Each structure stands twice: as C-alpha cells, then as structure tokens.
Amino acid sequence: MPVTPIYRQKARHAQVQVCVACEVRCSALFGALDAQGLERIKADIDNLELTANTRIYGPGSDSDAVYTVRSGMVRFERFTERGDLRIVRLAGPGDLIGLEALLQRPYRDEALCCGPVQLCRIPCELVDKLGQHEGSLQRELMLRWQTDLENAEAWVANLATGPARRRMLRLLLRLADLGPQDGTIWLPRREKIGAMLDLTFETASRLVSQLRREGILELTAMRTARVDTTALRQALQAEDAEGSERPAA
Amino acid sequence: MPVTPIYRQKARHAQVQVCVACEVRCSALFGALDAQGLERIKADIDNLELTANTRIYGPGSDSDAVYTVRSGMVRFERFTERGDLRIVRLAGPGDLIGLEALLQRPYRDEALCCGPVQLCRIPCELVDKLGQHEGSLQRELMLRWQTDLENAEAWVANLATGPARRRMLRLLLRLADLGPQDGTIWLPRREKIGAMLDLTFETASRLVSQLRREGILELTAMRTARVDTTALRQALQAEDAEGSERPAA
DNA sequence: CGAGCCGTTGAGGGGATTCAAGCTCAGTGG
C-alpha cells in the first residue's frame, strides 16, 4: 500500500481559519476578501482531503460547485470518439477547477487526483451570491478562464507537437512547475504519460529509461521522481537547436 | 454546434442597421441588446472587411479591442520555442476573438484571416461600460471563454491525437462546421494543414490527394473544396472501428 | 521565358508502434 500521508485534522475550528491560513489564499478565488468577508462564507465551503485516483467530478456529476486546489495535482481525462483515453489538462495548487459549473454546464472531463489532494469545494450558489456584490470576483473568474485557455493552447503547442522526446521533456517541465518547487515531481504511470503525449506506454517507458540513464530523471518513490531542472532545460535547448536551420521567417 | 439563425429587421442608422441586420447577431456579444441599446453603441463599433492573410492583431498590437467574426474564418498562429509555426485555434462566424484584451493582457497569438473576413471591432472601453449596467453581458463573456476552452481541449483530443489520416478527417469536419453549411470548405495550404496537425506539408499533400481519390474531397477553387460529409463521417467511423478491440475500460 | 511558389509524387530512412518476452515488486494464501 503506497504511503498515503493522512493529514491530522487540527481542532476543527471555523472554515475561516482554514481560509485565512490557506497557503494558496493570495492566488485563490477569494483572495481579495478580508477576514470579515470570509466569515460570511465559512459555512458553505467544504475542505476535502482526497487520496490518489479519487474522482472529484465527471460528466455524470451534478455541476453545482467549483473547487480550489490547495495542494496536489489534478488531471482531466476524457475519451476520444475512437474510445481511447486522453488527458487534456493538469491543474495544481491555486487553480480553480470545474468553472463550467458556474454556467450551469455539465462537467466536461473527469477530474481525478494524481496523488493526495487537498481541495476546497465552493458551491456555485455562493459564487453567484458574492458575485452580485463583489465586482472584482467577476473579473477574477474571467482571469481564471483566460489562463486556462492559455494553458490549453500551450498544451497544443508544447505537449502535442514534435518528436516524442521533446514532448516528454516539456511534460517534465510542466510537472515540475505544477508540483512542489524542490525538484521533486509526480511521475505518472507510463500509460498515463502516453495518454498525455499520445504515445504507447512502451514508448513512454523507453523515454523515461533513457532520461534516467542521462541523469535528467531519478526515480525516488512510487509515483515520484527527482528532476535535474538545469539538465532538463539543456536537453530541451539541444533538442530545439538541432532543427534550427532557418528561423522560420 | 455553431447555430447561426438569421435575424432581420428594419433599422434607421448606419451601424445600428448593421448590427440589427447582422446575421450573427443572436450569437453575437450584444445579441441581448435591443435596438435602443444598439443606438448607444453605434459610434464605437467599427465594421471591417479584410482580405485573406490580413493580420487582425498579434502579440505586438495594443490590446484594446475585441472582434466579432461576422463571416469568414480566422486562424491563430504562434511559434513554438523551437521556432516552428503552429496553428492552435480556428474561429468562425459568431465567434468573439481577442478576449484577453478585456483583461488588459497582450494578445497571445497572431490572428490572421483565412479568406475574406468581415469583422466588428469592439473597443474594450465599450464592453467595460456596458458591463457595469448589463449584468448579462458578464455572463455572456464567461460563456465565450468557456466555449473557447472546450474547443481548445477538443483540439487536443481530436486534432492532435492519433494517426495522420484520422487527424486530417477530423480537421475537415471542423472546417465544414466553421464554414458555410453547404459542403464547401476553406481548404488551407498544405503547409498550414501541417501547422495545424503537426505534419510535414508533404504528408498533408499526400493525405489530401488520397481523400480526393476516395471521392471524399473535391478541389473546386483556389483555397476551397467540396466535401462529401457523409462519406467523411463514414471514413472516420471506419478509422475508429479498426482499433476497437477493447473499449478501453 | 525563366524565376519562384505551391502542390504532387517517389524512394529511402528513422522514429514510434506492435508483438512479445522477462523483470520487479506487493499482496495473497499455502
């Protein structure tokens, strides 16, 4: 059984304390609210602690809430019309997921926990209520959508383009960005890597092994690894340099 | 997906008339406004007619306006870090582009006309002004962002996945959706097809030729073609059926 | 007419897949 660090719940005071002390507060949805504002919403927000591969929501769920990721990573899965699994998005601490619920739309993808994940569940009603008074909230939401959109287009340009090795290197960079900033990353199963980069799991495995031999990647625990980020960036530059005959005017 | 019902009314003044008579009005940003509301905004909206390959905006431009596509198609280009061109998005009639401007962000991609294009240029100031009074406008904007996001993820899942032939077929389907609904599509240069599907232009050419021989595609004019949509869907189903040993539980 | 761009097609090579065999490791039950 993988070590699933069970978080000791401190004296379960008000939700207010959780929000005030939240590490992602400044980047979170209600970051603009003061303590008094938080007081009013304490009752409605649920604080969740989930284990790896727990389903947060999916196309079948009632879309009546959004979620702030406090820690951990979330992946978004869907099936192509052909029937094979694809991962189309990753979310990390500070991200707000399930935005479509605010528009009364069904959740489009399955949101699943990559490892242990801490979430805040925020009912849509609450957002609606606050949105009427707080104009800044509307703008904050639009910013979320915009960054999601930019990330999605970056996914197309970076993770869905070029030879497998480059895609893998870019994925590692993204994983390093999303996770803790200490060089440790969550390293998915080879099959999941394939679902992100459109590769077979064998190819994903070969690439991981290759990077391990090059010293860029070092497997540490079950689903975790350590990356040498400078070596990683070097490898990427080397990749990009090769084909640079013309600057593609 | 793109529902473009036809709206016609008599109107008095120049831009007002344009807006009221606009074919994409119900799907457009100000669809909710009545004639009186339109009266107030007539002065600020510019009606543009552009030719193929005209640049609408790009990372360098002042991001002070959004644009409604009235007719034609718009493509979004960017360069990967390696330096090669990628097309990450397509917009058609009824779409609102350049949303990031509303958040004082620079335009991320280059927006270019695929063929002749009619646009309405809407200054951000105007949107801000109207947004304060019209609460529905905010919601409408969020809907735009959400559909853009869904399209981007669909791009990842459909156009960036699987063998080249399937990607090409999916692209044709998308082009048929965006363009006029009469089976005529705008068929990009082979190089641009490559930039959308991550292929070399030679492979793109081979695929086009192949589909032509199969009767799915028929080149008509310079950048246009006629697709047999039913044959297209059949070909796609055939593609998807082949690899369907297991439903990928 | 030659120059240049775009598109097409062929031949060869390389990268990813497919098929297949072992491997490690945790859990299970004898």
Next chain:
DNA sequence: CCACTGAGCTTGAATCCCCTCAACGGCTCG
C-alpha cells in the same frame, strides 16, 4: 517462509507510418 499471482515496468525485434530528401509539373508574374 515462500511460491504464486498479477500489475506495472523494461527491453528486444520486426513492422509500419511518417519524415526527409529529391525531382517534377502547373501556375503566376516579372
């Protein structure tokens, strides 16, 4: 305790798809 099992990972060999390199044709335009 240890063999057994099954899931995940690794690696090899053969195949196939797509890329690379190359030549050629149609077309526009100077």
